[in-house]
Amino acid sequence: xxxxxxxxxxxxxxxxxxxxxxxxxxxxxxxxxxxxxxxxxxxxxxxxxxxxxxxxxxxxxxxxxxxxxxxxxxxxxxxxxxxxxxxxxxxxxxxxxxxxxxxxxxxxxxxxxxxxxxxxxxxxxxxxxxxxxxxxxxxxxxxxxxxxxxxx
Amino acid sequence: xxxxxxxxxxxxxxxxxxxxxxxxxxxxxxxxxxxxxxxxxxxxxxxxxxxxxxxxxxxxxxxxxxxxxxxxxxxxxxxxxxxxxxxxxxxxxxxxxxxxxxxxxxxxxxxxxxxxxxxxxxxxxxxxxxxxxxxxxxxxxxxxxxxxxxxx
Numbered sequence: 001x002x003x004x005x006x007x008x009x010x011x012x013x014x015x016x017x018x019x020x021x022x023x024x025x026x027x028x029x030x031x032x033x034x035x036x037x038x039x040x041x042x043x044x045x046x047x048x049x050x051x052x053x054x055x056x057x058x059x060x061x062x063x064x065x066x067x068x069x070x071x072x073x074x075x076x077x078x079x080x081x082x083x084x085x086x087x088x089x090x091x092x093x094x095x096x097x098x099x100x101x102x103x104x105x106x107x108x109x110x111x112x113x114x115x116x117x118x119x120x121x122x123x124x125x126x127x128x129x130x131x132x133x134x135x136x137x138x139x140x141x142x143x144x145x146x147x148x149x150x151x152x
Numbered sequence: 153x154x155x156x157x158x159x160x161x162x163x164x165x166x167x168x169x170x171x172x173x174x175x176x177x178x179x180x181x182x183x184x185x186x187x188x189x190x191x192x193x194x195x196x197x198x199x200x201x202x203x204x205x206x207x208x209x210x211x212x213x214x215x216x217x218x219x220x221x222x223x224x225x226x227x228x229x230x231x232x233x234x235x236x237x238x239x240x241x242x243x244x245x246x247x248x249x250x251x252x253x254x255x256x257x258x259x260x261x262x263x264x265x266x267x268x269x270x271x272x273x274x275x276x277x278x279x280x281x282x283x284x285x286x287x288x289x290x291x292x293x294x295x296x297x298x299x300x301x302x303x304x
Binding site for chain 1: 200204205206207208212213215216218219220221222223224225236237238239240241242244245246247262294297298300301302303304
């Protein structure tokens with residue numbers, strides 16, 4: 001990591017968001033966007049269940065919360081779960097150069113695709129992130145499946 | 153097209169959205185999501201300028217407006233402009249099987265990537281969509297550049 005904050009420190013913010021989402025009965029994925037000097041630009045969590053909003057994943061929530069920006073040079077997106085195509089596309093389109101992933105066990109996600117396309121990716125294999133998601137997927141399989149586009 | 157409505161009929165809804173956005177000074181990209189029987193599920197337009205919301209592109213607005221759905225089988229996304237990676241990722245993640253694009257002249261977009269990955273893509277080369285976007289990009293180059301992630 002070349003960022004000022006460690007990946008673990010950034011992940012703590014995303015995990016707090018995920019837990020806030022879980023406490024409200026939502027899909028427990030949280031994310032945050034940090035600037036080049038480690039400043040928090042935006043944070044948020046999945047709001048499918050809470051707001052009936054299928055377009056607010058953790059990463060899109062954090063991105064929205066960071067507001068309008070002329071560019072994303074030097075930023076880091078941190079998320080508790082490997083990003084789906086929607087969120088990976090966000091990271092690629094806006095050329096967010098670094099991605100920190102809490103876990104990629106409960107969802108394969110597209111972090112490898114981003115790495116192939118020049119994003120500096122760190123997967124932390126965090127057991128707290130994995131346990132939170134695993135529990136939700138077991139207790140609410142339909143909401144989780146819905147969040148990634150339904151059955152194949 | 154196997155859909156009940158023609159691509160041109162669906163595009164008219166997206167173009168109306170884009171014009172609504174343009175009238176408010178926003179990035180003039182509109183989109184709509186249609187169901188298997190040609191029913192309108194959701195429609196919307198880019199709201200970067202209007203709401204200071206960088207996560208609401210035309211396609212994400214239409215997707216959000218369609219609400220929670222267990223799957224997207226048989227749906228068609230129609231957009232005035234070829235989708236960026238963010239919106240292409242949305243279409244791929246949620247397995248929206250058909251995409252109608254108004255124009256791909258002002259922005260290359262990722263419709264070809266979607267076609268390679270199984271989406272049925274129709275590009276209509278609509279001159280009204282192209283003129284609307286071309287005018288905005290000429291009059292507000294910074295807002296347009298910002299909407300696709302800033303300078304390379």
